[in-house]
Amino acid sequence: MKTRIEADSMGDLAVPVNAYYGVQSFRARKNFNITGRYLNPMFVSNLIRIKKAAAITNQAAGTLDTVRARAIQAACDEILDGKLIKEFIVDSIQGGAGTSANMNANEVIANRAIELLGGRKGDYSLVHPNDHVNMAQSTNDVIPSAGKLTVLELLTLLLKELKRLQSTLSDKSKEFDHILKIGRTQLQDAVPMRLGQSFSAYAAVIARDIKRLERAKEDMLSLNMGATAIGTGINASPYYRMHIVTVINEVCGTNCEQSEDLFDATQNLDGFVHISAMLKVCVVNLSKICNDLRLLSAGPRAGFYEINLPAMQNGSSIMPGKVNPVIPEVVNQVAFEVIGNDMTITMAAEAGQLELNAFEPVLFYNLFESLESLKGAVITLRDNCVSGITANEERCQELLNKSVGISTALCPFIGYQKAAELAKKSLATGKNLKELVLEEKLLTKEQLDVILNPYTMTEPSKFVGKMMVNS
Numbered sequence: 001m002k003t004r005i006e007a008d009s010m011g012d013l014a015v016p017v018n019a020y021y022g023v024q025s026f027r028a029r030k031n032f033n034i035t036g037r038y039l040n041p042m043f044v045s046n047l048i049r050i051k052k053a054a055a056i057t058n059q060a061a062g063t064l065d066t067v068r069a070r071a072i073q074a075a076c077d078e079i080l081d082g083k084l085i086k087e088f089i090v091d092s093i094q095g096g097a098g099t100s101a102n103m104n105a106n107e108v109i110a111n112r113a114i115e116l117l118g119g120r121k122g123d124y125s126l127v128h129p130n131d132h133v134n135m136a137q138s139t140n141d142v143i144p145s146a147g148k149l150t151v152l153e154l155l156t157l158l159l160k161e162l163k164r165l166q167s168t169l170s171d172k173s174k175e176f177d178h179i180l181k182i183g184r185t186q187l188q189d190a191v192p193m194r195l196g197q198s199f200s201a202y203a204a205v206i207a208r209d210i211k212r213l214e215r216a217k218e219d220m221l222s223l224n225m226g227a228t229a230i231g232t233g234i235n236a237s238p239y240y241r242m243h244i245v246t247v248i249n250e251v252c253g254t255n256c257e258q259s260e261d262l263f264d265a266t267q268n269l270d271g272f273v274h275i276s277a278m279l280k281v282c283v284v285n286l287s288k289i290c291n292d293l294r295l296l297s298a299g300p301r302a303g304f305y306e307i308n309l310p311a312m313q314n315g316s317s318i319m320p321g322k323v324n325p326v327i328p329e330v331v332n333q334v335a336f337e338v339i340g341n342d343m344t345i346t347m348a349a350e351a352g353q354l355e356l357n358a359f360e361p362v363l364f365y366n367l368f369e370s371l372e373s374l375k376g377a378v379i380t381l382r383d384n385c386v387s388g389i390t391a392n393e394e395r396c397q398e399l400l401n402k403s404v405g406i407s408t409a410l411c412p413f414i415g416y417q418k419a420a421e422l423a424k425k426s427l428a429t430g431k432n433l434k435e436l437v438l439e440e441k442l443l444t445k446e447q448l449d450v451i452l453n454p455y456t457m458t459e460p461s462k463f464v465g466k467m468m469v470n471s
Contacts, residue, residue: 002016003015003016003017013027015122020087020121021089025104028096028103029089032091033091034091039088040092042368044088046252047105047146048076048080048105049149050137050142050145051109052080052251053244053248053250053252054136055069055133055135056251058136061239061243062239063136071114074113075112075113088104088105088108092361093365096358097361098139110127110128110133114126136228141223141266147360147364148256149254151367151371152220152221154371155213155217155220155371159210159213159214159217164382165381166210168386168387169203170200172389173197176194176196177197179196180400181195181399182396182399182400189403191406192455194458195306195307206286209278212281212282213279216271216274217275219271221254221257222271223257223265224265226245226258230356231265231266233262268357270349272345275367276346279342282374283335284335284339287335290328305392305395307392308389309328310384312384327384330377330380334377337370348360348363404426406454407419407422407423407433409452410433418442422437434448
């Protein structure tokens with residue numbers, strides 16, 4: 001392999017002659033062979049957008065000459081068009097607070113800009129990764145800002161899918177609103193309800209998750225660009241500090257603002273912890289919904305079997321005809337992943353010291369993974385499960401008829417103790433509650449027709465209070 005010799009503060013190193021990355025990226029690749037996964041492509045794109053915005057701002061400030069500024073911008077545009085993505089070779093998890101990721105971007109941009117100016121890769125007298133591409137920047141403001149821009153993108157995509165899921169659950173609640181079933185508490189028969197009410201509850205909790213995530217999203221709109229190393233803005237011109245976030249908004253199509261306290265924004269990662277916490281809440285709710293779907297569809301002959309989930313694939317290599325609830329199962333597993341990632345994100349944020357947190361790489365690795373995995377889980381849950389759920393109306397009615405859960409409705413009229421006695425007697429004799437109440441002449445048939453109407457019991461009604469007074 002042909003090489004070129006590059007030097008940094010650590011000494012000389014042979015780099016592949018055709019590589020657009022340079023010595024610092026190459027060292028990082030050797031040092032951090034951790035996950036085998038390179039930087040998230042969306043994160044790379046946001047790094048490049050920041051570099052482009054910095055070149056534009058430095059040119060306007062008069063600190064970067066027009067020739068170099070335009071070459072840097074052109075190189076950035078090529079990368080944003082999908083070229084040179086293979087030149088980003090550093091591992092997602094790395095030491096150094098993301099310096100390797102920042103320098104990987106600086107070196108690739110610099111070497112492509114050098115080529116555009118007619119030079120050879122590695123001739124940094126034309127365009128230097130630090131002096132020109134990284135002008136007025138630090139890893140410590142570039143990396144967290146690129147992280148926030150990436151979270152904004154990923155969160156927008158996730159929210160879109162959550163809204164689709166919420167809408168589908170709401171549609172199912174209307175579709176199933178006429179179907180009576182027995183409600184359950186602690187897996188035991190409780191009181192009648194409508195199947196649509198179950199799905200209405202699912203839609204409501206997802207709507208709440210959407211609101212939480214939209215509020216948490218606001219934390220990502222505050223960028224510490226202009227802080228440079230620790231918040232003082234050292235090596236950045238006053239013009240650059242004043243305008244860099246505005247230019248980033250123009251390049252990225254965002255509406256971010258510069259952080260009010262650049263020291264705070266450089267050393268504290270609580271905004272990312274907030275996002276992760278809201279993701280954890282969301283997956284807890286999704287996983288609970290999926291637990292319910294698996295229970296309600298359990299069987300088909302020896303379980304609840306009140307609903308049917310779409311059959312997606314064979315469920316066994318040994319049991320013919322078995323179909324498993326694979327879509328809810330995979331959502332459960334994504335929930336476990338997101339909850340575990342949340343712990344890593346929490347500890348990474350906590351581990352910061354003084355003016356910088358060095359653990360952003362592992363935080364971003366896990367947070368991006370949570371956002372992307374959760375989006376995929378929501379898509380498959382909506383498209384391959386919820387949208388195709390059907391109800392077994394006769395089975396719902398059968399289980400309702402067998403239940404003594406309706407005895408609860410008798411309590412206001414005959415008392416809790418008497419209702420409990422009748423419920424036990426019903427289970428022992430097989431007689432229904434209505435028969436037993438009439439046998440003991442506790443209420444009239446007309447009263448029972450109203451009180452024990454299962455549909456009436458599924459929603460508050462004014463007549464119950466009237467009947468209690470009359471009784």
